[in-house]
Amino acid sequence: MKTDTKHTTNDLLKTYFGYDRFLPNQEEIINNVLNKKDTIAIMPTGGGKSLCFQLPALALEGTAVIISPLIALMKDQVDALKANGISASFFNSSQPSEEQQTVLKNFQKGELKLLYVAPESLPQLNFILNSIKISLFAIDEAHCISSWGHDFRPAYTQLGNLKKQFPNTPIIALTATADRATRIDIANQLSIPNANTFIASFDRPNLYLDVRPGQNRNKQILNFLSKRGEQSGIIYCLSRKSTEKLASTLKAKGYKAEAYHAGLTSEERNTVQDAFLNDTTPIIVATIAFGMGIDKSNVRWVIHYNMPKNIDGYYQEIGRSGRDGLAAHTILFYSFSDIIMLRKFTEGAANEEYQLAKLERMQQYAEALSCRRRALLGYFGEHITEDCGNCDICKTPPKYFDGTLIAQKVCSAVARLQEQEALGMVLDVLRGSQNAQVFEKGYQNIKTFGAAKDISWRDLQQYIIQLLNQGILEIHFHENGRLLLSPSAKKVLFEGKKVRLAHINQEKNQVASEKTP
Numbered sequence: 001m002k003t004d005t006k007h008t009t010n011d012l013l014k015t016y017f018g019y020d021r022f023l024p025n026q027e028e029i030i031n032n033v034l035n036k037k038d039t040i041a042i043m044p045t046g047g048g049k050s051l052c053f054q055l056p057a058l059a060l061e062g063t064a065v066i067i068s069p070l071i072a073l074m075k076d077q078v079d080a081l082k083a084n085g086i087s088a089s090f091f092n093s094s095q096p097s098e099e100q101q102t103v104l105k106n107f108q109k110g111e112l113k114l115l116y117v118a119p120e121s122l123p124q125l126n127f128i129l130n131s132i133k134i135s136l137f138a139i140d141e142a143h144c145i146s147s148w149g150h151d152f153r154p155a156y157t158q159l160g161n162l163k164k165q166f167p168n169t170p171i172i173a174l175t176a177t178a179d180r181a182t183r184i185d186i187a188n189q190l191s192i193p194n195a196n197t198f199i200a201s202f203d204r205p206n207l208y209l210d211v212r213p214g215q216n217r218n219k220q221i222l223n224f225l226s227k228r229g230e231q232s233g234i235i236y237c238l239s240r241k242s243t244e245k246l247a248s249t250l251k252a253k254g255y256k257a258e259a260y261h262a263g264l265t266s267e268e269r270n271t272v273q274d275a276f277l278n279d280t281t282p283i284i285v286a287t288i289a290f291g292m293g294i295d296k297s298n299v300r301w302v303i304h305y306n307m308p309k310n311i312d313g314y315y316q317e318i319g320r321s322g323r324d325g326l327a328a329h330t331i332l333f334y335s336f337s338d339i340i341m342l343r344k345f346t347e348g349a350a351n352e353e354y355q356l357a358k359l360e361r362m363q364q365y366a367e368a369l370s371c372r373r374r375a376l377l378g379y380f381g382e383h384i385t386e387d388c389g390n391c392d393i394c395k396t397p398p399k400y401f402d403g404t405l406i407a408q409k410v411c412s413a414v415a416r417l418q419e420q421e422a423l424g425m426v427l428d429v430l431r432g433s434q435n436a437q438v439f440e441k442g443y444q445n446i447k448t449f450g451a452a453k454d455i456s457w458r459d460l461q462q463y464i465i466q467l468l469n470q471g472i473l474e475i476h477f478h479e480n481g482r483l484l485l486s487p488s489a490k491k492v493l494f495e496g497k498k499v500r501l502a503h504i505n506q507e508k509n510q511v512a513s514e515k516t517p
């Protein structure tokens, strides 16, 4: 039986998709779905999520319903499936009603193996859903269901009823971005608490991670490009105006570059995008609107002209380079004035505090004094033990000292505070601050109170940020930014794991106090 299914999945992979082997985690995920078990699949962009529901859709009896928020991409995905001889359609509000009727008719007759539908349009299918065989529900971009995620879509909340309505139909939820708390929230919101979760590694070892001070960005970019020939790359900016300005600067220097942003007509955007895809315009200067779902494998570099507002977005955007597995270079320009601007953007937002906490983590990443990749992966809950050797810090490391004792004190304070307190309070306790909040909670009585009073507030703050970046501590973004101990913190506390800390130097302060250009 088992070998039989194996045989078929491999056959289907080859016959319909033309691939010889599975990418990491695909086979395990597919088998879980084929066993009718609920599944949460966390895979980085480019990890091959689509196959995880497309292949089971072919192997199982009935029609698979794919819920996807990206109406613009549905047609492309369906066309690709059709080109492989798979019967698929999509259903959303952008279609003329005649077309909608045809799709519904085919769906009802059970003629489709896959139907893509926008969450807003799902209620219109309700009648048919109850009358035909549904093989599985796939929920793409599943983080949209969590109000904790960075991309909440109210229409996703109704998906919580699917499991109650169809208890025997497997649900597979897929996303590329979800910190640990969001993952748990996805399972709760979808009422699939027993789902098996598969987390593919987020490591993209071929991406060089480079963070540079944001002074003279244009000059730095021109210098970088002068060594890059006609390579394809994307520069992300915060505003439409700066994309236009930078694109003309590059054009004036003889580069083939175009701006891309939401202010262009859809024809203009398509033209720019096509020219990028077929390499006639190798350089795109874009707002974050660019790149969602773009499958171009030979993007050789990505530059963030401005600070992204969180690590989730940053990771997705740099992830658009090097999808062919060959070396790609990413540069993040770090500027304090960007941070001030991004802080202003969050003002008045419903989840302002959460957004600020995420922004602060982004800033800490940019200020990291230890391997960037460890910091980046740690953010996604993945803890690697070796430095990567392929980031700016690994290439030119700062001076380190043995910070084991400091790390032990910090971790022990976090533990004694029951992982309930944020950075500020942990600092106060370690430094033995005699303030009202401390006394209110009786923290002056805990054992680590004042354990690091010999270290200045600022230095200690920087050391704790280093521990965050080394993945020894984590932040719970949804609950007041309280600090948590990661699995490696336990090694620090109980197994004598050595911790290296970098000396706090003056250079980083200069970046932090840089004036608006």
Ligand code: ADP
Residues within 6 Å of the ligand: 019, 020, 021, 022, 023, 026, 043, 044, 045, 046, 047, 048, 049, 050, 051, 295
């Ligand atoms: P994601 O949705 O996770 O970003 P996709 O499903 O778009 O990823 O897949 C990314 C790329 O990998 C696509 O070009 C896809 O055709 C390709 N791909 C998927 N599975 C395999 C496989 N088993 N072998 C080779 N390439 C694959």
Ligand code: ZN
Residues within 6 Å of the ligand: 370, 371, 372, 373, 374, 387, 388, 389, 390, 391, 392, 393, 394
């Ligand atoms: Zn590194």
